[in-house]
Amino acid sequence: MGRNPDGAPWCDACYRRAGAARRAAGRRALILAAVTAAEPALTEAGVLRAIDQMAHGRRLGQLADHLQANPSVLVIGPTSHPPVLDRFVAALVVAGAKNIRSxxxxxxxxGRTRPARKQLPGGAVICSACYARRTSTQLCAGCARPRRPYARDEAGHPRCHACTRRARTDLLSLEQIERLTSVLAVHVALDPAQIIDVVTRSRPAGTTCRSWPSCSTTIA
Ligand SMILES: [Zn+2]
Ligand SMILES: [Zn+2]
Ligand SMILES: [Zn+2]
Known part of the structure; x- marks a missing residue:
């Protein structure tokens, strides 16, 4: 691995350790700069103490990355999310921060300002009341089982994911039958009603799902 900055030879392990130490120092400097820019009430030593108290290794990286990606977050918030920032801000408040708060x-x-209960893919968050609403089950109007509502039917009643998908599949095959009937009507000496009858009966019968005791979903 060559030689270290002082010209002494170094092994792989020491080379890696020096790299990790350099990255950690860079992250501490970035966090320190972000805090001192937003908070004149804290001394540099006080901020460094708060950093070292709560952020080591991976957490230090998460905190530094978050502050870098959201440069004004300590002033405008949110500061109670993600958890690593929440803990850090709590430590700064204990250390005497005046501007920086939760x-x-x-x-x-x-649309309310609330503690985050769940972060969604893409970064948006929802509060605990909305999380409970999203995850609560209701009786599905399609299969009458307690399920998480996936969509609403024309009457506004909740439908589970399986019933919504099944309704779409049925609609699709109906369209296919109509298309097939209109094509056949040109070539076959049957009236459309007879063609629909033949086409519908020639469809493979659906099989019933048995992979789970309570499931009886028809597989097209
Ligand atoms: Zn070594
Ligand atoms: Zn909410
Ligand atoms: Zn259902």
Whole structure:
């Protein structure tokens, strides 16, 4: 691995250790700069103490990456999410921070400023009340089982994912039958009603799913 900055030879392990130490120092410097820019009430030593108290290794990287990606987050928030920032801000408040405080994010579903209960793919968060609403089950109007609503039917009743998918499949095969009938009507000496009858009966009968005791979904 060649020689270290002082010209002494070094092994792989020491080379890697030196790299990790350099990255950690860079992250501490980045976090320190972000805090001192937003918070004049804290001394540099106080901020460094807060950093070392709560952020080691992976957490230090997460915190630095988040502050780098969201440069004004310590001023405008949210600071109570993600958890690594929440803990760090709590440590800064204990250390005497005046400007930096806990600021909750805006819930994607209800638009209120609330602690985050769940982060969605893409980064938006929802509060605990909205999380409970999203995850609660209702009786599906299609299969009458308690299921998480996936969509609503024309009457506004909840439908589970399986019933919604089945309704779409049925609609699709109906369209296919109509298309087939209109093509055949040109060539076959049957009236459309007879053609539909033949086409519908020649469809393979659906099989019933038995992979789970409570499931009786028809597989087209
Ligand atoms: Zn070594
Ligand atoms: Zn909400
Ligand atoms: Zn259902």
């Amino acid at each position: 600021i909750h994010p805006t819930c994607l579903d209800c």
